[in-house]
Amino acid sequence: MNNFFKIPCKELLLLACLASLKIIAQPSELINPNTDFKNSPLISEIFTADPSAHLFEGRVYIYASHDIETGSIEDDTGNHFNMKDYHVISMNKDGSDLKIHPVGLSVEDVKWAKSRFWAPDAAHKDGTYYLYFPAKDKDEIFRIGVATSKNPAGPFKARPKPMNGSYSIDPSTFIDDDGSAYMYFGGIWGGQLQQWESGEFDPKGSLTDLGVANNPAIMPRMAKLKNNMLEFDEEVKEIQILKKSGEPILTKELEIRFFEAPWIHKIKDVYYLSYSTGDTHNLAYATGDNPYGPFTYQGILGEPVQGWTNHHSTIKIGEQWYLFYHDTEISGKTHLRNVKFTRFDHNPDGSISPIKTYFGSDWKF
Ligand code: FUB
Numbered sequence: 001m002n003n004f005f006k007i008p009c010k011e012l013l014l015l016a017c018l019a020s021l022k023i024i025a026q027p028s029e030l031i032n033p034n035t036d037f038k039n040s041p042l043i044s045e046i047f048t049a050d051p052s053a054h055l056f057e058g059r060v061y062i063y064a065s066h067d068i069e070t071g072s073i074e075d076d077t078g079n080h081f082n083m084k085d086y087h088v089i090s091m092n093k094d095g096s097d098l099k100i101h102p103v104g105l106s107v108e109d110v111k112w113a114k115s116r117f118w119a120p121d122a123a124h125k126d127g128t129y130y131l132y133f134p135a136k137d138k139d140e141i142f143r144i145g146v147a148t149s150k151n152p153a154g155p156f157k158a159r160p161k162p163m164n165g166s167y168s169i170d171p172s173t174f175i176d177d178d179g180s181a182y183m184y185f186g187g188i189w190g191g192q193l194q195q196w197e198s199g200e201f202d203p204k205g206s207l208t209d210l211g212v213a214n215n216p217a218i219m220p221r222m223a224k225l226k227n228n229m230l231e232f233d234e235e236v237k238e239i240q241i242l243k244k245s246g247e248p249i250l251t252k253e254l255e256i257r258f259f260e261a262p263w264i265h266k267i268k269d270v271y272y273l274s275y276s277t278g279d280t281h282n283l284a285y286a287t288g289d290n291p292y293g294p295f296t297y298q299g300i301l302g303e304p305v306q307g308w309t310n311h312h313s314t315i316k317i318g319e320q321w322y323l324f325y326h327d328t329e330i331s332g333k334t335h336l337r338n339v340k341f342t343r344f345d346h347n348p349d350g351s352i353s354p355i356k357t358y359f360g361s362d363w364k365f
Contacts, residue, residue, distance in 0.1 A: 026093065027093070041340055042341065048067065048337065049311065050120070054124070064087075066117070082116060104155055105158060123229060128148050144167070146163060167193075183222065189279075194218055213251050217257035239292070241294070281308070301354065305358045325357065326338060
């Protein structure tokens with residue numbers, strides 16, 4: 001007899017309930033009636049971008065940049081991204097009860113920061129929520145700050161100084177199965193990583209990359225965090241992203257080289273490092289067998305969206321993986337973005353098929 005028929009009725013009922021709960025506990029993609037876009041914006045009340053999604057206290061919390069119009073002139077250093085605060089967005093696991101929380105942190109409340117609240121991330125440990133954020137200091141140098149709260153939605157209270165040894169942009173944290181926490185960060189061009197090659201900030205350094213096409217590209221940075229989640233526990237390291245040949249990706253390999261937005265997720269023993277290729281507008285991914293790498297380039301995770309920047313996070317909600325991303329559907333302006341999300345899957349061999357969410361041809365950049 002088929003094993004299925006051996007399961008007693010009570011258990012069958014329980015299985016059916018669990019299966020339906022699984023379905024209920026997953027947000028449905030917001031399908032867009034405009035066929036140029038796969039998904040609709042999650043919210044339209046404010047402009048949001050660079051979404052880092054997490055499951056905290058049984059809800060989905062999204063830590064995003066809050067885009068605003070300030071009249072700052074657009075240039076290659078991202079001068080037009082002149083954001084001043086963060087609002088946390090949250091929703092139930094089934095997508096219901098969507099909330100935009102009041103300002104969680106404002107640049108005025110951060111002693112060391114002067115401007116440009118760019119892509120943030122958050123982490124939770126022992127009842128405290130940590131908001132990690134990049135901002136320019138009084139000398140126009142990007143540093144990474146930490147602010148804490150007992151509530152995942154904030155308000156957050158910032159530490160008086162940036163993290164010791166921090167620089168550049170786009171911090172993201174990853175907590176491994178053994179509880180060790182790591183921070184990944186960095187971005188070139190406006191993210192200034194190329195100005196740190198000597199170990200010191202070079203105010204006269206290149207505004208883009210290292211300028212030698214056949215040399216290895218600049219790679220993202222990472223370090224383990226101390227138990228207090230406020231400080232690096234070791235010297236910041238440069239991650240290696242290699243081609244399948246074992247050679248490092250080169251500066252000239254614009255379609256696949258790291259630009260900004262490093263993000264880690266893990267499946268079984270495989271660490272997926274995904275990142276934006278910036279001026280070629282892809283989200284790429286590479287895999288490794290430990291949090292330090294090296295990582296081997298595997299392919300495209302996300303195809304270009306409408307708008308210049310492409311920045312994402314990945315999260316498993318219930319049994320389903322989601323890509324949180326942004327585009328510029330509402331405003332048509334590259335510095336006024338809107339967060340969206342879409343489902344995605346890993347293929348049986350662990351690879352990810354490129355996720356396409358924009359079908360138009362009129363990229364607004
Ligand atoms: O939002 C400002 C910057 O744009 C982010 O820090 C980058 O990753 C890019 O999305």
